[in-house]
Amino acid sequence: MSLGAVLAEQLQLSARPSGVRGFRFEPEGEARLSRWIEDHVSVAIRESGHALVEEKSLIAMQEPLLNISGRRHKTSAETMLLLRRRMRGLPFDRKVLH
Numbered sequence: 001m002s003l004g005a006v007l008a009e010q011l012q013l014s015a016r017p018s019g020v021r022g023f024r025f026e027p028e029g030e031a032r033l034s035r036w037i038e039d040h041v042s043v044a045i046r047e048s049g050h051a052l053v054e055e056k057s058l059i060a061m062q063e064p065l066l067n068i069s070g071r072r073h074k075t076s077a078e079t080m081l082l083l084r085r086r087m088r089g090l091p092f093d094r095k096v097l098h
Contacts, residue, residue, distance in 0.1 A: 004033050005083035011036060015087040023088045032041045 004025060013029040025033060045075055048054055059067055068077045 001036070001066065001087070002080055004029075005080070006031065006065070007036060008083075008087060015089075022087075023084070057064045077078055087088045 001022060002009075004015070007013065008015065011029065011032045013025045013033060015023040015025050018024040020090075031042075063074060063076060065076060065080065068080055
């Protein structure tokens, strides 16, 4: 949902609310988003005995845009939550987050 909210304008994604806190894109938009992911996203996996500690440290250092739960009170995380609200047809208003 977060990646789609960020790319909605660029990929011309049209969303509709789905469930209590979610949204989904029209089938054509899902296909465009899937193609974008295939072309631009890669995943690497590494074994670690301290994965949770390392993850928390990396999130603190890098502040990844799409990670909301690890950065809940950061401005960029709030902006992501607002973008996702807009995709659900809700007001784009920071006051609702506080």
